[in-house]
Amino acid sequence: MKKNIKAFTLAEVLVAIVIGVISVAAAFSAYNYYTKSYESVSQKANVNSAARDALILITKDLRNAGFIGTTFLTASCENITNMRDAKIELASVSSKRSGPYGQADNLMLWYTTSPQDRKQVSYTLQRKQNSSEYYLARDVKINPEGQRRGGCQGYNSAFNHPVNNELLVSHVEDFQVIFKDKDGKILAPACSMSCGPEETKLGNNNIVATSYGNMTRGQANQENIHSADIYLTVRSPKEVYNSERSFRIVNGEAGYGSNISVSADKYYRETFFASVHTRNLSIPQVPTTNTAGSIGEGQGYNK
Amino acid sequence: MVNKNQKGITVIEALVCMVIIGIGFVAMMQLSAYSIGAMDRSIEKNKMNFLSEMVLEDMIGDPYNASSYANVSMGCTYSSSQATSLPTRKIDKWKKVFSEDDFIKFNSGSGFKDKIPECASGDLKKTSVVSSSGRTQAKINMSTGQGKRKKFLGVILK
């Protein structure tokens, strides 16, 4: 008698179900692992490229900071008579810090871009409305002062002209800038106006103690900046790790960096570091042995 | 003559297919494991790019003492030393930053640990400064991954 080939025995069905379930479970767990690793790689790539682009801009700006073209004073309409006005300003005293943990620095610098124009760039941590995520913003203004010298008719549309407000990096945890003088010692604070009561509080031995004359210590320090260290800590947009971990972010020497404790979560965080010789702010190195003639730098580099 | 059942799949066929697909999955998992490693190395390389610029920038800031910065080798670990002059302070800073001391620490259950950058004992991170007839050149040479990944930057200081 012929068997009915269209039906299945119970054993066959059971074996088929078991094999089917196991193979699908294996496939889905492989897919799960795969998706997690894809997510982690793409988050890290995001962090890496955002930090790279930001640091490229910051280092370029710091190399140009303080460049004053030889014709700027006479050709500009701004009422800047004293070049001791802010060439660079670092708000790193505690009353002016910002960011998600209240410890990030704010950096502002300027340099001239033409005989009559001055470009001011500031880097601050800001957050969007209704959000707790901070991002590193780069604001560019042309001719920020807005005070024209008497008799100077031109360029009125160029004053206080915000050019760009760019979101450089999102999910920034910390941004630290530390200036050092020509002997490698830390210079803090550095501001054009008075930095506030913190100036007298910072009695650390590392601070350059020069005689200030009519300047505040912050102003005196501006004149001695030779190099700048930059720390940027970025967080991944989405969670990456499988298990929670807590972080402590130090970013620099104690007292000048930060002291951030992040409670346990699964985000990926990385600190990127760059250091620049601030060519236009530093005291030019004059040789002590003469060659055929010695060259003293009048100003420095641009671009 | 064997009566082939054209309406179904034999068990052997099914098993062979599953083996082949299994090999495919294994290959994909290896790919993802490799990508994770490659991404971590890429992040380290990115940081190294900025650190090697730091070395050249510091030398550019002190071009008349360039010989003090010659033949400095960054190790894998950092121990602070008394730095009393500009070159020794800068070199101390380089070593500290290359080993990411004072950057970020994490605790995944067993106490806070420093995030240690990838560094094997055969890795090379070395500066070199050559002066001849008044002209000084500076270079930094780095090689990681047992010499498989190299990096090099050079400049004429003065």
Next chain:
Amino acid sequence: MKKLNSSEKGFALPVALMLLVVMTLMGAALVTTTSSDMGSNNERDNSSQAFYAAESGISMAKEWLALQPSYVPGSNPDNQLRFCKTSLFPSIRPGQARAIRNQGGQNHIYRNNLSALISASGQEATRLSNFSFEYFITQTPDRNGYTSSPQKKPGTNNIYYTIYSCGCDASIANCRSQNNNIIALEAIVTIK
């Protein structure tokens, strides 16, 4: 008409096949992400070395300037420059650059590959031979961009000179403004 036997043994295979296809696509995306990140790293590295090539040009220019007994403006160097054209520098009025002459009366323009100036061997030398710089020097332009009259540092008799130097991530023979990364720097110096 043959009907596919929709046995329960078969449903795992199409599902697994679909997953495999999806994972292959994601794998391709993964490889693309990783390799483009590494590519950005290399690009950054190259533009970094091109920047230092431009700075090396400035150091060489300073060396040359220190040895000259006199500084005489010559003519517009644009036709003699390969990639460091005067149009890269907005402080110079178009066509008004007057390059300082060398002792033979020619506009002084200097270009070289880094490998010729920085001693290196093996892979380093090959890498350095793919970076070069070119520079020219003028009297610092006045507020309208003219370089024929000297500008002096206020309160002194020192004339300002500007070194215009460009670094390229290709050798002198291969550098093309359209294809290569060109970093342009200017440095203002006075000579005591």
